[in-house]
Amino acid sequence: MEAKSLSEVNERIRDGSVRVVTAEEMPNIVDELGPAGAVREVDVVTTGTFGAMCSSGVFLNMGHSDPPIKISKAFFNRVEAYGGVAAVDLFLGATQPSEDQGMEYGGAHVIEDLVAGKSIDVEAEGVGTDCYPQLELETNLKLEDFNQATMVNPRNAYQRYNAATNTSDRTLHTYMGTLLPRSGNVHYSGAGVLNPISNDPDFEYIGVGTRIFLGGAEGFVMGSGTQHNPQNGFSTLMVTGDLKEMSPQYLRAATFHMYGPSLYEGIGIPIPILNERMALKAAVRDRDIRVPIVDYGVPRRDRPALREVSYQDLKSGMVDLNGKEVSTSSLSSFYHARQIAGTLKQRIENGSFLLTQAVQPLSKVGSSRPMKQTKEFPNVGDVMSRDVVTVRESIGIEDAASRIVGGKFDHLPVVSDEDKLIGIVTSWDISKAVANGNISKVSEIMTRRVYSARLDEPVELAARTLDTHSISALPVIDREGHVIGMITSNDLSRLLAGRRSH
Amino acid sequence: MKLMLHVAPGIVRHPLIASVILETQTLLNIERAKVDAVSGEIVLDVAPDKCRLVKEAFERRGVDVVLLEIPVIKDDDQCVHCGACVSICPTGTFKFDDWRVVVDSGKCIQCGACVAGCPHRALKLILK
Numbered sequence A: 001m002e003a004k005s006l007s008e009v010n011e012r013i014r015d016g017s018v019r020v021v022t023a024e025e026m027p028n029i030v031d032e033l034g035p036a037g038a039v040r041e042v043d044v045v046t047t048g049t050f051g052a053m054c055s056s057g058v059f060l061n062m063g064h065s066d067p068p069i070k071i072s073k074a075f076f077n078r079v080e081a082y083g084g085v086a087a088v089d090l091f092l093g094a095t096q097p098s099e100d101q102g103m104e105y106g107g108a109h110v111i112e113d114l115v116a117g118k119s120i121d122v123e124a125e126g127v128g129t130d131c132y133p134q135l136e137l138e139t140n141l142k143l144e145d146f147n148q149a150t151m152v153n154p155r156n157a158y159q160r161y162n163a164a165t166n167t168s169d170r171t172l173h174t175y176m177g178t179l180l181p182r183s184g185n186v187h188y189s190g191a192g193v194l195n196p197i198s199n200d201p202d203f204e205y206i207g208v209g210t211r212i213f214l215g216g217a218e219g220f221v222m223g224s225g226t227q228h229n230p231q232n233g234f235s236t237l238m239v240t241g242d243l244k245e246m247s248p249q250y251l252r253a254a255t256f257h258m259y260g261p262s263l264y265e266g267i268g269i270p271i272p273i274l275n276e277r278m279a280l281k282a283a284v285r286d287r288d289i290r291v292p293i294v295d296y297g298v299p300r301r302d303r304p305a306l307r308e309v310s311y312q313d314l315k316s317g318m319v320d321l322n323g324k325e326v327s328t329s330s331l332s333s334f335y336h337a338r339q340i341a342g343t344l345k346q347r348i349e350n351g352s353f354l355l356t357q358a359v360q361p362l363s364k365v366g367s368s369r370p371m372k373q374t375k376e377f378p379n380v381g382d383v384m385s386r387d388v389v390t391v392r393e394s395i396g397i398e399d400a401a402s403r404i405v406g407g408k409f410d411h412l413p414v415v416s417d418e419d420k421l422i423g424i425v426t427s428w429d430i431s432k433a434v435a436n437g438n439i440s441k442v443s444e445i446m447t448r449r450v451y452s453a454r455l456d457e458p459v460e461l462a463a464r465t466l467d468t469h470s471i472s473a474l475p476v477i478d479r480e481g482h483v484i485g486m487i488t489s490n491d492l493s494r495l496l497a498g499r500r501s502h
Numbered sequence B: 001m002k003l004m005l006h007v008a009p010g011i012v013r014h015p016l017i018a019s020v021i022l023e024t025q026t027l028l029n030i031e032r033a034k035v036d037a038v039s040g041e042i043v044l045d046v047a048p049d050k051c052r053l054v055k056e057a058f059e060r061r062g063v064d065v066v067l068l069e070i071p072v073i074k075d076d077d078q079c080v081h082c083g084a085c086v087s088i089c090p091t092g093t094f095k096f097d098d099w100r101v102v103v104d105s106g107k108c109i110q111c112g113a114c115v116a117g118c119p120h121r122a123l124k125l126i127l128k
């Protein structure tokens, strides 16, 4: 079996004879030369990924003021940073929205502004102690004014990521971008063939201490990332790097509409081809990396998967969903991923980027379990009122009016002959119809696009439906679509207020 | 010329367009309409000389009106070529060209969907 050592590879980097290719070029080389030939021909494969990495942030040390302050609360351009670390150490998270501009400006934007050389307004509140008497301060700082600005990202560089669509009938704004109703589009994220971990899925090279390309600078793998789940092919990395060395080209703030800020980052990892096994793994193609397309129309943790596709399918621009051609697009940038793999290749070729021996391999077993929830959430069925009155669409307005007066709600669900929900009328619709005088049947005035809640859904979801559509009551349906109750915003606010005051 | 109407909750149930047509005696072509139980967004095509008249008539009824004149503009300094806009646009204005996102502005009907959908705020509709 053809093999070489890591120190031989580094020797070739130093003397300029190293042979580097990108992970996009590798599959054809292995096809042509076979794994043994590829080990002889290629020393290093470079990877790259550029996409939204929410789980990112920076430790900032501001230096001591005079009189000194022990910061309890701090804001950078009105974005709060966590002050519970030490007197003047703060952690600024990328997804924190600002106090004044909300989601349009957040931690990611502060990081981007700092890297771009801009000056940041700092406001801090102190605890006030004998050793740190100062209670408040304001200052302006640039990146160079901080003693340290160390990026520490708990979860970056996902091996692959579930693609997203939305079968509900309204547009959803998510961290997977704008998802059009009725599966109008599919969004995906990830570089596929260029993805770092997909080219070294068993961590034969990547480990604790591995030197990487992070935001244009040199960074390091600290260990596996949060939610690291290699058993299922969803490994992640925790990484660090010096923000002062990073470049605005590879760190870009973003805002997902109605979701919040995030940071687009560039990460690249070189993988040495030390043996045939590693050559074969680095020959991975887009078609070998598969992900489910999950339905964000279901607002639960366990979203149903509609089908499985490969990155090759996703990158083709169209996938088939239940017989319909649906347009796909990515949230991460393959263009920049390629540039990163290319830049890393150049740095290795010109001798300025050496490979590292991991201090410890990454764990092959991780954990991405669901949250243990110790407080039960009531379901709609526990809170709804069961004495709901329904009507058929053929009944007359007068009849409907008397039922609404006699009933307890302002809303009358309209049901079909099979007792299925088909519409709704409000007391306002009815009084308008009565006033007009020329309308005789409920079917003429009912709203046919009716929102409903399911018996077994958590009340928080019903509350969000009411809120999103500015309505005050929802018919509750069972699995067969029969109306069995009614839930109102009053029921919910009473319940939620009661709970939140505890 | 194109007008984009934002119909706020509360007035959506009124016969807005019909009443404006009657009042202004102007023909309106509805290019796109998304109206649900509570609010709506409508794009109208109006003869240039009637534009102001129609705009004011809607505004008196509490509708937010924006005049759409110029197709979408992409700020290439902000764009990272992610492609989030590609599948959102109903008319196929954006496409990948060797993984760079390019704009065929002739296709844009100024619906605005991509503007909020771009995570990098690289897309703008200039409103006059």
Ligand code: SF4
Pocket: B074, B078, B079, B080, B081, B082, B083, B084, B085, B086, B101, B117, B118, B119, B120, B121, B122, B123
């Ligand atoms: S969504 Fe924005 S950043 Fe992404 S390709 Fe389109 S214009 Fe560029």
Ligand code: SF4
Pocket: B072, B088, B089, B090, B091, B092, B093, B094, B107, B108, B109, B110, B111, B112, B113, B114, B115, B125
């Ligand atoms: S405004 Fe609408 S039509 Fe124009 S490019 Fe954006 S999404 Fe497409």
